[in-house]
Amino acid sequence: MSTPPVIRAQDLLVGYGGEPVCAPVTFTLEPGSVLGLVGPNGSGKSTILRAVLGLLDPAGGTLEVFGAEVDERQVAYRTRVSSVLDDDAYFPALTVAEHLYLTARGHGVRGAQEVVDGILEEFGLAAHAASLPAALSSGQRRRLLLAAGFVRPRTLLVLDEPEQRLDRRMQDALAQRLRDERAAGGAVLLATHDPGLLRAVADAAVLVGDDESPLLSADEAADVIAQAPR
DSSP, X not given: OOOOOSEEEEEEEOEETTEESSOOEEEEEOTTOEEEXXXXXXXXXXXXXXXXXXXXXXXXXXXXXXXXXXXXXXXXXXXXXXXXXXXXXXXXXXXXXXXXXXXXXXXXXXXXXXXXHXXXXXXXXXXXXXXXXXXXXXXXXXXXXXXXXXXXXXXXXXXXXXXXXXXXXXXXXXXXXXXXXXHTTOEEEEEOSOHHHHHHHOSEEEEOOSSOOOEEEHHHHHHHHXXXXX
16 A cells, blocks of 8 residues: 655645635645745745644645644654744743753653754754753744754654744754755655755745645745745
């Protein structure tokens, strides 16, 4: 039997109170691939991500993740999906190192302390391991959230504008991380405004819009982003 795609969306409508915020989207995301969501602020990219994560019910169409309707209450779903949205979802009373260690141990990572030590170095947080999140800069908190997303096992990684608040060195490191994720067979769905990141990691992208939401190549979508008014 063939394995279903990680995500299958067919004429998917997303919105609030039954009112869609963008045109229907149709796409599949296979293992070992990266799909981007692009479009202006407010176009509906984050809303699509929230539907994939089970935080919002679809307003129409069909959406399957791992071959089934999304139910984020299911342990089998939660253990396979890691996400970093555009909010500061951290444990305020835990230090940076404690936050990452709890995340790793909670997801059964073997050698959790060694894994955490490595990711602290990778994300430039080793010097802040004993700091509380409130003591970090905005960029450092963003790196903490990304580190938490990568420190745990996953089959699907969902990212909302992961390049935000990162300097160029960390943006390059993030791009390499995502290429490694794809090479290892992981699936990535990300919303982004960065044409460079899209070209570096994505296989294709959905241009989310009011009238239509076509599927484009990564280069085509990156050109759209680059030409959009700022």
